[in-house]
Amino acid sequence: MSTVNPAATSQTQQSQANAQASQTKETSESSENKDTFGGEDFNTFIRLLTAQVQNQDPMKPLDSTQFVEQLATFSSLEQQVRSNDSLQNIATMIGDLHSMLANDWLGKTVAVESSWVPYSGEAVQYSMNMPEGAERAVLNIRNSEGETVWTEDLDPEAETYSWDGSFEDGGQADSDSVFEFAIDTYQGDAYLGTIAPKVITTVTDVGNENGTTRVGTSSKLTADVRDVEKVD
Structure with a gap:
């Protein structure tokens, strides 16, 4: 005949009562703790682990190995929650830095190096970096079919240049067309190489x-921010 331990029975009943009270309290606070502790899955794990400890049979306590494994799972989950919080903080910092960078560039006049230059109906303003030893520069502008539509000798001493869309045959460039700009450089009669112009434009985004990080401009050119020069 088996013998019932009154103390164990009383302790088990008390543990069950405590678990029910704890679960009722945690249910009412779950919505408040959801954001703080990382979401509903995290809170559910805590409730299950607490209930398991409180309702274990005093005569057959929870296996220590299993308990350690569950604690390890809890620790891993806690670290994941903290990592998510850290990632969120990093994302917020990146967003703030992006806003600061945008404020530093938007509306600024810049020079963007490009061989292909969009024509919007307004004169194209540009500059160039003459190679060392160059004495002469010749601009050649070609249309999308590769036909040369404009040729011009450039003053090496000038800081900026302009093309108003005129063709050598008296024609005029259409708006929203794109042209290839090639500046041939010479030292005397010796050809040194071809360089691209730096289109002077305004940052719009x-x-x-x-x-x-890339910038968009009023000339419809886009470029890596590291390849863009501010113009005083």
Whole structure:
């Protein structure tokens, strides 16, 4: 005949009562703790682990190995929650830095190096970096078919240049067309190489593309912010 331990029975009943009270309290606070502790899954795990400890049979306590494994799971989950919080903080910092960068560039006049230059109906303003030893520079502008529509000798001493869309045959460039600008440089009669102009334009937007900060401009050119020069 089996013998009932009154003390164990009383302790078990008390544990069950405590668990029910604890679960009722945690249910009422779950919505408040959801954001603080990382979400409903986290709170559910805590409630189950607490109830398991409180309702274990005093005569057959929870296996220590299993308990350690569950505590390890709890620790891992806690670290994950903290990591998520850290990532959120990093994302917020990146957003703030992006806003600061945008404020520093928007509306600024810049020079963007490009061989292909959009024509919007207004004169294209540009500059160039003459290679060392160059004495002469010749601008050649070609249309999308590769036909040369304008040729001009450039003054190496000038700081900026302009093309108003005129063609050598008396024609005029259409708006929203794109042209190739090639500046041939010479030392005497010796050809040194071809360089691209630096289109002078205004920054209209700043964005992120595959982790790279890029700027958009009024000339419809886009570029990596590291390749853009501010013009005083």
